[in-house]
Amino acid sequence: MQVNSLMTIEAKKKYQFLESISAIMNSHLRYFKLGYDLLNQLEPYIHHVLTDAQQSKEQSKIEQDRFEKRIQEFRTQSELDSQQVEPSNVDGNHVYRTIPYKNVEATSIATADKEVIKQGYLLKRSASLRADWKRRFFVLDNHGSLYYYRNTGNKSAGSQHYYSGLGEHKSGVFRRFRSRHVRSASQGSLDCNMIDLRTSLIKLDAEDTDLRLCFRIISPQMTYTLQAENGADRIDWVNKITAAIATRLNSHFLQQSPINYTSSGAAGDELSLDQKKDCNRRLNMGDDVLTTLRGIHGNDACAECNASDPEWASLNLGVLMCIECSGVHRNLGVHISKVRSLTLDVKVWEPTILDLFRNLGNAYCNGVWEGLLHLDDDCEKRSTNKLELITKPSSKDSFALKEKYIQVKYLEKALVIKDESKTKLTDSTRIWEAVQSKNIREIYRLIVTADANIIINTKFDDITAVDAYHHHVDELDEVRKRHDPNACQRIKASNDSRNCLQGCSLLHVACQSGDPVLLELLLQFGADINMRDYHGRTPLHHCIASGNNAFAKVLLRRGARPSIEDGGGLSVLERAMEMGAIADEELFLLLAECH
Numbered sequence: 001m002q003v004n005s006l007m008t009i010e011a012k013k014k015y016q017f018l019e020s021i022s023a024i025m026n027s028h029l030r031y032f033k034l035g036y037d038l039l040n041q042l043e044p045y046i047h048h049v050l051t052d053a054q055q056s057k058e059q060s061k062i063e064q065d066r067f068e069k070r071i072q073e074f075r076t077q078s079e080l081d082s083q084q085v086e087p088s089n090v091d092g093n094h095v096y097r098t099i100p101y102k103n104v105e106a107t108s109i110a111t112a113d114k115e116v117i118k119q120g121y122l123l124k125r126s127a128s129l130r131a132d133w134k135r136r137f138f139v140l141d142n143h144g145s146l147y148y149y150r151n152t153g154n155k156s157a158g159s160q161h162y163y164s165g166l167g168e169h170k171s172g173v174f175r176r177f178r179s180r181h182v183r184s185a186s187q188g189s190l191d192c193n194m195i196d197l198r199t200s201l202i203k204l205d206a207e208d209t210d211l212r213l214c215f216r217i218i219s220p221q222m223t224y225t226l227q228a229e230n231g232a233d234r235i236d237w238v239n240k241i242t243a244a245i246a247t248r249l250n251s252h253f254l255q256q257s258p259i260n261y262t263s264s265g266a267a268g269d270e271l272s273l274d275q276k277k278d279c280n281r282r283l284n285m286g287d288d289v290l291t292t293l294r295g296i297h298g299n300d301a302c303a304e305c306n307a308s309d310p311e312w313a314s315l316n317l318g319v320l321m322c323i324e325c326s327g328v329h330r331n332l333g334v335h336i337s338k339v340r341s342l343t344l345d346v347k348v349w350e351p352t353i354l355d356l357f358r359n360l361g362n363a364y365c366n367g368v369w370e371g372l373l374h375l376d377d378d379c380e381k382r383s384t385n386k387l388e389l390i391t392k393p394s395s396k397d398s399f400a401l402k403e404k405y406i407q408v409k410y411l412e413k414a415l416v417i418k419d420e421s422k423t424k425l426t427d428s429t430r431i432w433e434a435v436q437s438k439n440i441r442e443i444y445r446l447i448v449t450a451d452a453n454i455i456i457n458t459k460f461d462d463i464t465a466v467d468a469y470h471h472h473v474d475e476l477d478e479v480r481k482r483h484d485p486n487a488c489q490r491i492k493a494s495n496d497s498r499n500c501l502q503g504c505s506l507l508h509v510a511c512q513s514g515d516p517v518l519l520e521l522l523l524q525f526g527a528d529i530n531m532r533d534y535h536g537r538t539p540l541h542h543c544i545a546s547g548n549n550a551f552a553k554v555l556l557r558r559g560a561r562p563s564i565e566d567g568g569g570l571s572v573l574e575r576a577m578e579m580g581a582i583a584d585e586e587l588f589l590l591l592a593e594c595h
Helices: 002-081 102-110 157-164 171-185 231-249 264-294 323-332 351-359 361-369 371-375 399-411 424-436 440-449 476-483 489-494 506-513 516-524 539-545 549-557 572-578 585-594
Strands: 083-090 093-100 116-125 133-141 145-151 190-196 201-203 214-218 223-227 312-314 319-321 339-341
Touching: 002 323, 002 399, 116 231, 133 231, 201 231, 214 231, 264 351, 312 323, 319 323, 319 361, 323 339, 323 399, 351 361, 351 440, 351 516, 361 371, 361 440, 424 440, 424 506, 440 516, 506 516, 506 539, 516 549, 539 549, 539 572, 549 585, 572 585
Parallel strands: none
Antiparallel strands: 083 093, 116 133, 116 223, 133 145, 145 190, 201 214, 214 223, 312 319, 312 339
16 A cells, blocks of 8 residues: 555656646746737837827927026016115225115116226136136126226336225226226236126135135136125125126016117127027027928828828928827838928928928828829729728827838838839939939939839939940059049030039939939938049039039038049049139138038
8 A cells, every 4th residue: 555655656746746837837928928918909009108208308398498498587587676785885894785686787778888887806816727816906897797907017006096996986987997908008007808797607605615705707718716805795796797697688678678779888789689589580480381381282281191280291201290190200210201390390491491392292292102092993003902901091090000001101112103114224214314304203203113222323324325435544644534524525625524424423413403402302312422423523523613502511511521532633622722712601611621
């Protein structure tokens, strides 16, 4: 009996452990499989949330900037309304009375002449390694400028007494001090320095905590560490400088009516008004872009789901879309779709981009990308079951359905009508002719229906026999000369660099066409901006040779390298200087910076 029990136990050892392990593994398998199924069902929602989060982030940045601006305005107004301390000199003892910050504002607005807000001596720490302290005379005026003067020669005792006895006087004292400075500057007695407080920040304490009665003025140029004679004087300086900065920066908010200044000191106010106008112009630009693009045929609805009032666009595809479909386009990658906002990305919408969209529009672009959807009655065009199942989503459809449709439309090009009888050479010939005739829509259609990566860099050699263009010789010197554009017989005979197109790409021809929209379309679809022709010339070389400075600046901003040398061993800058002085200053700077 005992033997039988032992045999049973031994037998169970062989399978019970395996059964337990298998049961545990099976439980884990079912658990994780169930989790995978649940998460897989949440995948469309996750993509939707990520898209919303990205758009909310961009919107929140705009709102945050607006809130910060309003908060700053409120704080400035509060400071101007608060009571501050102003010292008065009575028998050499400081007596204090409270005055509103608006006194500084009133002084600034009431007159165009510079008037002194505060002046007196402060100790200034040197910026040298010794960091020693030197006594300087400081003058704060109502235009937000802080001057300080230092002695470079000997002065009389009477003069010293005059400066040390200066109090809080009106502009007459300031004028006499400045006139004295002007007279003595030629004699080497005074040196004047100015701190523009509009771009400065003031802090009460110095970096070294053991220094008393100090405050700092931090400007983009340097940091000034100053020390007052006592605590009240330090507070007064800080308050007056802070008031001057606030009044200067917010003068256009505080003035109820425009004031025309006639003195040179009002130049800063005129600049502020110009900046304000420029800011308002940029804010209104978003609305103008929105109105312009939505006014194009078919652009009143999303190109993918027909949702109304689209606010996003694809720069290279030329279509407008809703915010949800823009998230799908972003996931395609910038090599497929370059998504931009109509309201947030204001700087992108240059006149050339707007003209490109006017030439295309949702109606035409969808006619190319969704050609098969318009052929439902032609069964021959719907030969596969896959195409029969493709339907255009609506604005109410799920994110997953929209994503699937957009991927089929742009990645697989499943709805594009293609002519299988065409050859690569035929497509190259047709797009070359379209570029020469500046047919924007035909170029767009050929890029979509063909392989964009191949056709966009079509060369003249692909469509024309060029064996007779240049004779091949064995001598090294002649080989070198053959590639020099100045030695080309075709160019020399016609005195026109455009007469030799051997090795030229579509972008070379576009640069010669003078059509900025054509140039923009090829660049958006990835045309090689630095491709060289037979003579080693890039499109930038062609722009310079034809005197098209506007196109040259566009290419330079888009990454063209002016350092590339042509067959004659000369760069773009050298070719430009060969033609004479470069009158366009901006072009010269771009060429010089990138050279």
